[in-house]
Amino acid sequence: MEISFYKYQGTGNDFVMIDDRAQKFDDSDLKLVSQLCDRKFGVGADGLILIRNHADYDFEMIYFNADGSQSMCGNGARCAVAFSAFLGILEEKTSFLAIDGAHEAILKDGLVQLLMGDVAGIDEKGADSFVNTGSPHHIRFVDDVQDYPIFAEGKKVRYDEMYAPAGTNVNFVEKVSADEIFVRTYERGVEDETLSCGTGVTAAAIAFGKDLPAATIKIQTLGGQLSVKFKASVNGAFKEVWLIGPAQQVFAGKINL
Numbered sequence: 001m002e003i004s005f006y007k008y009q010g011t012g013n014d015f016v017m018i019d020d021r022a023q024k025f026d027d028s029d030l031k032l033v034s035q036l037c038d039r040k041f042g043v044g045a046d047g048l049i050l051i052r053n054h055a056d057y058d059f060e061m062i063y064f065n066a067d068g069s070q071s072m073c074g075n076g077a078r079c080a081v082a083f084s085a086f087l088g089i090l091e092e093k094t095s096f097l098a099i100d101g102a103h104e105a106i107l108k109d110g111l112v113q114l115l116m117g118d119v120a121g122i123d124e125k126g127a128d129s130f131v132n133t134g135s136p137h138h139i140r141f142v143d144d145v146q147d148y149p150i151f152a153e154g155k156k157v158r159y160d161e162m163y164a165p166a167g168t169n170v171n172f173v174e175k176v177s178a179d180e181i182f183v184r185t186y187e188r189g190v191e192d193e194t195l196s197c198g199t200g201v202t203a204a205a206i207a208f209g210k211d212l213p214a215a216t217i218k219i220q221t222l223g224g225q226l227s228v229k230f231k232a233s234v235n236g237a238f239k240e241v242w243l244i245g246p247a248q249q250v251f252a253g254k255i256n257l
């Protein structure tokens with residue numbers, strides 16, 4: 001069997017993209033997902049995304065982490081929007097379905113603006129905090145994020161019993177200025193630091209700007225620049241949360257199985 005695929009990246013978070021509108025990909029074959037994401041034995045990626053038809057939306061995004069587990073992926077969703085535009089499914093605006101519900105997106109000036117789900121609130125975890133942005137995110141503010149032991153500390157929190165059994169993603173955040181942060185993320189399902197995490201930077205921006213009347217936060221990641229906009233919280237909850245950044249096609253190929 002031969003499968004055509006495309007490789008996309010959004011600020012260095014990279015994905016195998018498959019146009020599965022004909023629904024030929026066996027989405028229960030998690031071994032195949034992790035083999036395709038393997039950087040030595042497969043294409044290599046942080047995750048794999050299937051684009052499928054949906055009766056009520058422009059498309060449905062089925063997202064898998066590199067290990068075959070599933071959750072919401074912000075950077076993956078931005079790449080899925082760019083890929084769906086490339087496939088001719090949409091032009092400038094879209095609404096699509098993901099594992100956490102419906103999303104809207106706008107393609108403008110080479111950037112994908114993605115409307116995230118509403119965020120219920122921020123939970124205090126000692127000196128740290130926890131925010132669910134469609135995927136679970138532990139947030140820790142640190143002084144020198146460039147030199148912080150992301151892998152070791154991230155793994156410790158990811159497997160901490162307070163998050164068992166599902167685990168969490170872990171974000172380390174440094175304040176750069178009044179409206180800018182630097183974020184590095186240990187991702188569950190990849191089990192390593194990725195160059196950027198969309199749901200992670202969204203969670204970090206909310207934790208950083210939670211007391212502002214309305215915020216646009218600039219975010220530096222190892223893979224590039226993102227921004228997050230949101231309205232002031234009402235009763236601790238955040239609505240109209242937008243994740244904005246680039247999404248690019250890197251190459252196309254065929255997989256022989």
Ligand SMILES: N[C@@H](CCC[C@H](N)C(=O)O)C(=O)O
Nearest residue numbers: 071073074075135197198199
């Ligand atoms: N890279 C993603 C997050 C993917 C899901 C995460 N690893 C999890 O399992 O919760 C993003 O850009 O949001």
